[in-house]
Amino acid sequence: MADTAHPLLPPSVPLLRLAGPDGAEDVQVGGADSTDGLLVSPGAAGLTGLLRGLDGHRTQRAVVTEAAVAGHDPAALTAVLDGLRATGLLVDLDPADLLAAAAGPAAAARTRTELPTATNRASGSRWRTRRAATVLVDGATRVGVPLAAVLAASGVGRVSVRDDGLATAADAVVGGLGADDEGRPRALAAADAVRRASPLTDLRPLPPGAPVDLVVLTRPWAASDPLAADLQRRGVAHLVATVRGETGVVGPLVVPGATGCLRCADLHRRDADPRWPALAAQLTAGETPPGGATVTCLATVVTATVQVLALLDGGGAPLTLGTTLELRPPDLLPRTRRWPAHPECGCVHAGAEGPDAPSAAHSSFGGQWSASAPPGPDGAGAAATADH
Incomplete structure (x- = not known):
């Protein structure tokens, strides 16, 4: 050496x-x-x-x-x-890895704690990559806010939480919004929560169209959100991380042009149950109340954080590429569902979905995605809890 x-x-x-x-x-x-x-x-x-x-x-x-x-x-x-x-x-x-610790003893101590897991003998330092990254969390939910805080504490340089609503008592969760945030703008309360975890993180709101490495969609039914279609159209990588009912859901991670999109998952669900479009319309008709036990929310946060950092660090293909991980109480052991590109969608370039699919983000995606169809739901109730 x-x-x-x-x-x-x-x-x-x-x-x-x-x-x-x-x-x-x-x-x-x-x-x-x-x-x-x-x-x-x-x-x-x-x-x-x-x-x-x-x-x-x-x-x-x-x-x-x-x-x-x-x-x-x-x-x-x-x-x-x-x-x-x-x-x-x-x-x-690398000396540059320690620049983030220059603000005082507390920041220096925290950086020394985080750095070992962001540095690998084979691939070198990932810390500078994280410090240069920008992640937008859409939704100051019981998953979104603690997720933003953990990402910031893990070294992501700019973390912006976007939400136009006002905080309610039901939004409170460990590591996220507190009961005393009730009535405040969610975006401001979320920024305070992230700042408590990592004072050095850039929390400024992102202007429309600003470049971003990843958008995390934390609302329960993200596929029906116009934002998802806009991200797909602009080629922005995005990941679902949410709780639906009592089930934590992480994925799919969508890399536009390289993996199936959220609409593909909806089409697969329609194929499995023709009633799905009518069910989805009802599920997304209004604002979904906060759900999930604290342990489910935090397990979802940790699982999503691992996927986000895998993408930013570029150490390999994240598990959620074209795949969802479901965390169901009481054991919260992940159940996997795969969502390949749907032939009716046309979102994936011919021959792109596979071992040599192009990358639209930091990572070099070398993993092979499953081409098998997702398991069909056992009736309407199962369809309403499957991933998309």
Whole structure:
């Protein structure tokens, strides 16, 4: 590893002291749970303090030089750092990754906590990609607001929540709007909730037509929203993340031109049950009251966050491409439904839906989408709870 690397040992990695066989003190770094650890024997005096000081701000050359002045063996310390890298405990940062921590101690501490999961030895840092990303959350719902807060805390640089309504007591949820927000504009109350989670995030409303990396649709029946058709027409990637009744729904993730769209899912549902258009019209006739238990809403938030970050990070094809994940109480284990492009829709270019489908977002979508039809509903009730 080059001595210009900026090593970070996450604060969560335990440093444990052990009595060695000859009376000297050994140091166990990590290895207390399912992760690999490194035993340093004998542990030089002051080693734990030196390791705990690896905050990513200094190059390895500076770390080793300072340690040598303090009496540490440079070769031995380099071997320890290389050993920690081999176990995956040590993270090498780019200096630009720490720019988001420049606003004060709290932001710096939070950034050090988030950075390890946004940095991968194979693909390098994803942190700068997240900081440069813009995500629009449409709907300050019991899923939308905590989702925006978690995305902001995970490093997404600009998170805008769009909602023209006023908050009600029923909108309150852990990590989202509070009971004291009742009567306030939902968009302003949502911005306050996100700001509490991540003060550095850009929360400014997005002007019409502004470029965005992803739009998350959090209203229960997004396929019937004119916004979805507009996003499809403009080629903007969008993801459904909502709770319908008591079921959390994440997906499909739509990449216009590369995957089936939300209208495709509606057409598949119509094929399975000709009554679906009449049912959908009733479901979308008015504003749907907030639904879902808190644990369902938050499970939906976490599942959606993983999908959003997979898209922004570009580490592989998100699971929800052309697919929905249903989280049903009480176990909330995900049930998968696949929604391929419908032949009547024409939204996917010929030959596009498949392993070599083009990307319309950051990710290089190399995953293969299922071409099988979604499971048919068992009557009207099942049709009303399936995904779209």
